[in-house]
Amino acid sequence: EYHAYVGKIVYxxxxxxxxxxxxxxxxxxxxxxxxxxxxxxxxxxSVTIKGYLGTLARNTAINEKKKCIPDY
Structure with a gap:
C-alpha cells in the first residue's frame, strides 16, 4: 500500500x-x-504508519546519501 509513497521519497x-x-x-x-x-x-x-514510514524513508535516504558524498 505504501511502496510507491516510500519510493517517491527515496527517489x-x-x-x-x-x-x-x-x-x-x-x-x-x-x-x-x-x-x-x-x-x-x-x-x-497519533502516529500513523504513513507518517512513520515517511520519516523513516527520509532519514534512511539521507543517511545513504551521506555514505556516498565522500566518493565525490
Whole structure:
C-alpha cells in the first residue's frame, strides 16, 4: 500500500545517486526496519504508519546519501 509513497521519497533524495545506490534495496531496508520496530510504535501518540514510514524513508535516504558524498 505504501511502496510507491516510500519510493517517491527515496527517489527524490537519492535519484542523482541511483548509479551508486540500489534504490529498491533502500526501500526494502525501510520496510524491514518498520517490521522490526512495529512493536515500538505507540498508536496512542497519533502516529500513523504513513507518517512513520515517511520519516523513516527520509532519514534512511539521507543517511545513504551521506555514505556516498565522500566518493565525490
Amino acid at each position: 527524490s533524495i537519492l535519484g542523482s545517486y541511483s548509479h551508486k545506490i540500489d534504490l529498491q534495496g533502500v526501500v526494502n531496508q525501510i520496510f524491514f526496519t518498520l517490521w522490526h520496530k512495529a512493536n515500538k510504535i505507540d498508536p496512542s501518540k
